[in-house]
Amino acid sequence: MADGERFNMEAAEAKVLVRDVNVFYGEKQALFDIDLDIGRNQVTSLIGPSGCGKSTFLRCMNRMNDVIDGCRVEGSIKVDGDEVLDAGIDPVQLRRRVGMVFQKPNPFPKSIYDNVAYGPRIHGLVSSQDDLDELVQTSLERAALWEEVKDRLHQPGTGLSGGQQQRLCIARAVAVRPDVILMDEPCSALDPIATARVEELIEELKKAYSIVIVTHSMQQAARVSQRTAFFHLGVLVEVGVTEQIFTAPRDERTQGYITGRFG
Amino acid sequence: MQIWALILILICLAAYGHVIGRRRAISFAAAKPALLHSLPFYHGAYLALWVVIPSLLAIALWLVAQGPIIESLIISGLNTDTQALSADRLSLVLNDIVNVASGDIPSREPTPEIAAAAQKFSELKKLSNLGMVVISLGLGIACLWWAKGKISAEFRARNQVERIFTIIMILASTIAILTTIGIVLSLLFEAWRFFLRIPLDDFLFGLQWSPQTAIRADQVGASGSFGAIPIFAGTLLITVIAMCVAVPLGLMSAIYMSEYASNRLRGVIKPLLEILAGVPTVVYGFFAALTVAPFFRGMGETVGLDVSSESALAAGVVMGIMIIPFVSSLSDDVMNAVPQTLRDGSFALGATKSETIRQVVLPAALPGVVGAVLLAVSRAIGETMIVVMAAGLAANLTANPFEAVTTVTVQIVTLLVGDQEFDSSKTLAAFALGLVLFFITLSLNVFALRIVRKYREKYD
Ligand SMILES: Nc1ncnc2c1ncn2[C@@H]1O[C@H](COP(=O)(O)OP(=O)(O)OP(=O)(O)O)[C@@H](O)[C@H]1O
Numbered sequence: 001m002a003d004g005e006r007f008n009m010e011a012a013e014a015k016v017l018v019r020d021v022n023v024f025y026g027e028k029q030a031l032f033d034i035d036l037d038i039g040r041n042q043v044t045s046l047i048g049p050s051g052c053g054k055s056t057f058l059r060c061m062n063r064m065n066d067v068i069d070g071c072r073v074e075g076s077i078k079v080d081g082d083e084v085l086d087a088g089i090d091p092v093q094l095r096r097r098v099g100m101v102f103q104k105p106n107p108f109p110k111s112i113y114d115n116v117a118y119g120p121r122i123h124g125l126v127s128s129q130d131d132l133d134e135l136v137q138t139s140l141e142r143a144a145l146w147e148e149v150k151d152r153l154h155q156p157g158t159g160l161s162g163g164q165q166q167r168l169c170i171a172r173a174v175a176v177r178p179d180v181i182l183m184d185e186p187c188s189a190l191d192p193i194a195t196a197r198v199e200e201l202i203e204e205l206k207k208a209y210s211i212v213i214v215t216h217s218m219q220q221a222a223r224v225s226q227r228t229a230f231f232h233l234g235v236l237v238e239v240g241v242t243e244q245i246f247t248a249p250r251d252e253r254t255q256g257y258i259t260g261r262f263g
Numbered sequence: 264m265q266i267w268a269l270i271l272i273l274i275c276l277a278a279y280g281h282v283i284g285r286r287r288a289i290s291f292a293a294a295k296p297a298l299l300h301s302l303p304f305y306h307g308a309y310l311a312l313w314v315v316i317p318s319l320l321a322i323a324l325w326l327v328a329q330g331p332i333i334e335s336l337i338i339s340g341l342n343t344d345t346q347a348l349s350a351d352r353l354s355l356v357l358n359d360i361v362n363v364a365s366g367d368i369p370s371r372e373p374t375p376e377i378a379a380a381a382q383k384f385s386e387l388k389k390l391s392n393l394g395m396v397v398i399s400l401g402l403g404i405a406c407l408w409w410a411k412g413k414i415s416a417e418f419r420a421r422n423q424v425e426r427i428f429t430i431i432m433i434l435a436s437t438i439a440i441l442t443t444i445g446i447v448l449s450l451l452f453e454a455w456r457f458f459l460r461i462p463l464d465d466f467l468f469g470l471q472w473s474p475q476t477a478i479r480a481d482q483v484g485a486s487g488s489f490g491a492i493p494i495f496a497g498t499l500l501i502t503v504i505a506m507c508v509a510v511p512l513g514l515m516s517a518i519y520m521s522e523y524a525s526n527r528l529r530g531v532i533k534p535l536l537e538i539l540a541g542v543p544t545v546v547y548g549f550f551a552a553l554t555v556a557p558f559f560r561g562m563g564e565t566v567g568l569d570v571s572s573e574s575a576l577a578a579g580v581v582m583g584i585m586i587i588p589f590v591s592s593l594s595d596d597v598m599n600a601v602p603q604t605l606r607d608g609s610f611a612l613g614a615t616k617s618e619t620i621r622q623v624v625l626p627a628a629l630p631g632v633v634g635a636v637l638l639a640v641s642r643a644i645g646e647t648m649i650v651v652m653a654a655g656l657a658a659n660l661t662a663n664p665f666e667a668v669t670t671v672t673v674q675i676v677t678l679l680v681g682d683q684e685f686d687s688s689k690t691l692a693a694f695a696l697g698l699v700l701f702f703i704t705l706s707l708n709v710f711a712l713r714i715v716r717k718y719r720e721k722y723d
């Protein structure tokens with residue numbers, strides 16, 4: 001992208017550097033030449049009309065596109081200087097550092113405790129049962145769920161309400177102590193109260209993690225994020241400080257989208 | 264008139280009813296369309312059902328009742344000394360009459376009495392047939408006329424038709440249930456007769472199975488003992504061997520198909536595996552007896568083991584191969600039904616493919632997998648042909664897979680094959696075995712259901 005520099009920040013404060021990323025589903029190209037920096041200990045929100053490639057972009061950063069048949073990613077994505085798209089890098093290692101929360105809550109059919117303990121167990125993060133208990137508790141506390149479930153840790157996670165399930169999935173992602181957390185419309189299935197709690201939680205998590213959140217709610221993007229990127233038809237149209245995007249967008253497509261004229 | 268012709272006429276009548284039902288409803292609708300409660304189609308269906316159901320019921324009743332009624336009429340027309348014959352002889356005579364009437368060859372030269380009775384039989388039969396046609400068609404037309412009178416704009420034809428269909432569906436399921444109950448009752452009854460002769464604990468806990476009973480008192484060596492332990496042990500042994508083959512192979516191919524294979528490969532492998540289930544069991548039987556058993560025997564010889572030429576091992580292994588598709592196909596289906604979002608969730612936490620399969624997919628699919636395995640077990644328990652051909656008939660009580668054993672189903676077959684009196688202990692023993700087998704499969708099913716309930720998870 002010619003004026004890519006404008007979109008980007010000082011390399012020092014960037015956690016993830018995305019350069020010239022193109023994504024294809026079979027023959028069809030879904031993303032075109034994306035250049036974007038994700039700030040350290042910041043919330044970056046991705047907005048744009050449905051089908052513009054936000055989820056696709058999010059999945060590039062933890063190589064979840066590998067799971068999809070016929071999906072091809074080109075370009076360069078560096079997390080803390082390490083190339084993500086390198087064939088040599090182990091996606092399993094990468095995903096430990098780049099966690100993800102999905103649009104629909106997807107707790108495993110296991111107990112609440114086991115849901116949170118799943119990641120730490122497979123990565124051998126803790127050596128004793130006590131440590132694991134503690135890690136589960138802190139993760140649930142971070143996800144603002146501990147008070148609600150501390151008496152029912154061994155009941156199935158699928159028995160929680162939708163909002164609780166989503167916070168459980170956040171706790172699950174936090175428990176492996178990633179550097180970056182990707183959230184794909186984490187509040188789309190939640191009521192306003194649960195949404196408010198998740199937003200508080202994002203505010204809290206920001207201190208320790210770098211967060212990328214996809215959202216369809218302009219208000220949410222404005223509330224939680226420091227930087228906002230607007231995608232349209234697979235192209236990154238504009239990225240900047242959230243306030244500037246919402247008050248003085250440079251591109252008329254951004255203008256049109258945030259004022260609700262299309263999308 | 265033939266039955267099918269009658270039914271054809273009834274169907275035409277029903278079609279006619281459907282048409283006039285619709286017409287009538289539409290004619291009401293023309294006057295005040297908004298007031299028509301049900302669509303015209305339902306009015307037509309209502310008439311058609313009223314034509315078909317009562318007359319079919321009448322035909323069925325008639326067919327059931329006509330036999331006994333004609334019979335008793337014929338008997339009452341016979342000579343008094345013929346009437347005085349025992350029930351068995353009388354039925355022979357009746358048989359002759361029917362044979363003469365239908366032009367078949369009777370068991371002996373017909374006497375004038377029988378010839379006359381046969382004449383009468385044919386007449387009665389014709390009369391009855393005519394009666395049936397008249398009654399059923401009359402009933403159909405009468406019902407059509409009556410039901411037509413009920414059609415009006417407010418008439419709730421849809422509710423009525425739906426109610427009739429509900430009743431039909433209830434009847435259909437009742438038939439299945441009643442059949443089951445009937446089978447169980449007949450098993451219970453015959454088994455009870457067996458247990459009148461052989462004490463229950465001798466049967467359940469006896470260690471000796473040799474069902475040959477003496478036909479004459481002076482025969483030796485055929486005391487008849489009915490201890491079922493050896494044959495249940497044989498069944499267990501063979502089933503265990505079969506499951507040891509089928510469960511690992513089946514599960515692994517299921518995991519491969521649902522998690523690793525591309526869609527195209529899966530589309531090829533799955534039907535190929537399912538062919539295994541379509542091979543007739545007799546074919547497996549001679550495969551086991553002629554190929555596998557000698558192979559094991561030869562293997563045993565080279566390592567110094569004594570493998571008999573009819574061994575539990577050969578039968579069990581071949582049976583295991585036969586039931587692989589039961590395990591693999593069903594498990595593959597349930598594993599495919601595990602939502603992709605669960606796998607994604609696991610991958611996103613940095614789990615590898617095998618960790619995801621072991622810790623997320625398999626637990627989520629467990630109820631279905633258990634169901635598949637139990638289905639395979641009951642298939643293995645019920646399998647007969649392979650065992651007859653490859654495992655032998657000797658009721659050895661052994662845990663050694665290299666010896667010949669026998670199974671419950673095989674014994675049932677050998678007890679009932681050939682000319683048998685139907686009230687000897689030997690034949691009745693088959694029912695007792697069947698009853699026990701039934702309870703075993705029943706408890707397996709109940710057990711499977713409980714497991715499935717316990718682990719059932721909602722995915723949303
Ligand atoms: N698995 C797939 N196979 C083929 N095409 C896909 C696949 N997933 C997404 N696409 C296509 O890629 C484009 C971007 O999809 P993506 O899911 O990233 O959109 P999105 O911005 O997340 O939309 P939404 O806001 O509705 O979630 C769309 O045109 C979509 O049809």
Ligand SMILES: [Mg+2]
Nearest residue numbers: 054055056184
């Ligand atoms: Mg999306």
